[in-house]
Amino acid sequence: MQTPILSIEHLTVAYRLQGEWFEAVCDISLNVDAAQTYGIVGESGSGKSTLVQAVMGYLSANGAVQQGAIYFEGEDWLRASRQRREQLWGARLSMVPQDPLSALNPALTIGEQIAEILVCHRYASRRAAQARAIEMLRRVKLPDPEGIARRYPHQLSGGQQQRALIAMALASPELRLLVLDEPTTSLDVTTEAAILDLFAELQDNHRAATLFVTHNLGVVARMCQRVAVLYAGEIMEDAPTEALYSAALHPYTRLLLRAVPRIGDSAPLQAIAGRIPSLRQRPSGCVFAPRCPAALERCHVHKPALERADDGHLVRCHRWREIAEGALRFEETAAELRRHEMRHVEDSLFDHLFSAKQSSTQTTVMRAEHVRVRYGVHSALSRLLGTKPPFRAVDDVSMRIPRGKTLGLVGESGSGKTTLARSLIGLVAMESGEAHLLDVPLRGTPRQRAKATLKAMQMIFQHPEESLNPYRTIGQTLRRPLVTLLGMSRAEADRAAADLLRAVNLPADYLSRFPSELSGGEKQRVAIARAFAAQPALILCDEPVSSLDVSVQAAILNLLAQLQAQYDVAYLFISHDLAVVGYLADYIAVIYRGQLVERGAAQSFFAPPHHPYTEALIASIPLPDPKAKARRVRLPDDQPSSVVPSGCRFHPRCPRYLGEICRTHEPPWQRDQQGRFYRCHIPPHELAALQTENGA
């Protein structure tokens, strides 16, 4: 048996905060062999970043290894001198970080940065290093490697930057361990898929051990041979990937797998109640016990040991045997979940807010026609001075949202999806086009709009941290719309605010709390309550779950579905995640570079024919199932450019590019048999034939 490349033994890392030590990583052991990809999955606060920092030797000044050891190729890495570490960093052990732009030096060209590693470790002369840098850029499949080597980081797109960092990490010929810290989290899903392909391909070549840290269960399923599930700094389960996904033994793993929305599956998601314990208040028993539906008395008292359940399958749970035998079931069935939701609905005291609602007969809540939004329109003076040309973020978008329904708007970053929502609510000005809310035309800034219009449309923002004023209590925040828009008295608003909190499943004593005392999911619940306070007919949800952990995301999605069913509110649900949209939406529209490219009912949305862009989006979603075959529709990385391509906007990246016509003519809207519309030159039957053949 050869020695593993990386061996972590009973590692405990703690941080010193105001004179006290708090354990962030607790008794972790794992071995990574050569050519093995080891996945570490965890939500925020699980200690995965601390683990990475400890492995790399990058722990911050107030962090320290309290116990255990890390061996790197048999060498005691924790005792290694600074000099020794510098010898190994970049040579035998390298890392690809999460945010590519902040990891690259903006003052050096890409080529110089890669060559620097080779020169620094004396692998090559300066000239040879340059040549090798270009060779590495070619290996990570960057187009025009010579050109890229001469460019500065800001001249590359996010995907290209990440490729350059991978080239840098793999540049050393002696590489033994590659640590990937959420390498694709900041990328769009189509780019992520292409980068994961690249990792998979390179793995076969470099033979180094890989530690793949991520929160995304789909990514792990695709990439890793073995996975450790981390929760509150402890390993909950550690198993070969296949075993973990098909026969998970820990309640946390099982619930987590059920919390991920999957395409074509509209069963309610399994939410996990509660939140991850903070460093200050780790439970003394099993760390997951406070949130575990199967927790017994002893779970709260005695910490379970990490036991060997099967060959190579480790689990930290008192009840794993019952789970393995199938004697213990704690996941709720779809029907149970639905009943659970309905009980909440009946309990809600929030009804009287809506009881006075006028029984409006309008079926269309929002009608938008030919909306255009342009950024960077300056005064005549700045135009003379030649500042940047105006950029049209939304170009000729039309849509309708029926009462009580959800329109899901899917697009990658920079597609204009958020700008569209902001133009409807008046936070940015429309350049042209019309929008009607309940047949009232929408014009001007919110201040210029009538109260009734403001009341009828509300918004939920992406970042829960920013959507609540940190200096105002939850009560103060929730009371305002009740007073200003509904004209309630202070006492009425007090009562209604408490009801609102109960409607979003938060206790009423949260009214006197400040946002800093709430978790991200709880803040988003308050933001939802605020949006519902005005009894709107339409709520614009701008990526409301994208910054939340999977288990929390499921709860928020369920809450939104439940509130909609009860109060007949329409949603414009904006997301980059097609699976999330597919879970909640009745209709789906796909937006690319400011234009809709496909729209249709959600039920039949995931069957071909698709616009080639949608096809790539669907194929790119990493599925939490290691047996799923990767569907090979990949897009080339987008070029950073504000120039809109002529003809079809998608033609430079389109895998089904026809030729001249795509470049010169804007494609027409086409309608398939199911009544879906897409904008492409290829007729429906041909496109369907192409895509089914490819999918099979």
Next chain:
Amino acid sequence: MRATTRLSAARSTPTLRLNLTRRGRLLRRLWHDAPFSVIGGIGVLLFLIVALIGPYLTPYHPTANSLPDRNQPPSLVHPFGTDNFGRDILSRIIHGGRNIFALTGTATLIAVGLGLVIGLHVGYLGGWLDQIVMRLIDALLALPALLLTLVLLGALGNSRFTVLVAIVILYVPIVTRVVRSVVLDVKTKAYIEAAEISGESRFHILFREILPAVLPTLAVEGALRFSYAIFLVASLGFLGLGVARPEPDWGLMVSEARDWYALSPHMLFFPSAAIVALVVCVNLMADGLRRLLEYSEVD
């Protein structure tokens, strides 16, 4: 009605207690990290107390001449000694401290208040208003402080009121700038947009939603302005401006003591030391305020 009042009172108590214990914890932490800033704060407090109640305790009148006691070195009778007219230097410093606190304190408060209101508005509203106000401010900031004050003293007459006007004119632009920069950051936050789409009034958004975020920075800036104002007033006093002669003024005392330096150095030392000590204490306090602000951001 009564029930609601009781309810809200019951609700507010725990928060209050929480804030008090939190404040205590923050102060302890500050003492641990930067003890001098706490000492500075205590120093400012002592100066303030002495300025407030000192004048009632001083045994001598600050302008009472006593020719037999001229140029006395520090002694038990005159702890800081006497000057060339036999006036008790300690009494003069205490009274001068009161004058300086009254003048610079009022001027700083007015400047901070005006700067806050202007900064909130131009920062939030932006556009042409912002452009015009900011260019005006640039122009004002380009003028040397002492020169502007001298011109004003010439135009409006040599009085304490003119000094106050000068300080306000000098510091409003600086405070406006600082406030505006914070507002520019805060106004992009989603919670401000959430207030806008709920039809909140401009007053509510400026003074209820944005102001709390500005206050910590404003406190630090106010403390710094205060220390510079003390310097400015002392400099003017040294030049004999903005003070009426027999009135005690620290700057003027330093200026007068120059001629007697060789004979009685204590005349120069004590007023100079008072200026230095107060300015240093105010600056240390400002540093402490800044740290406290950082702590609360981290928490």
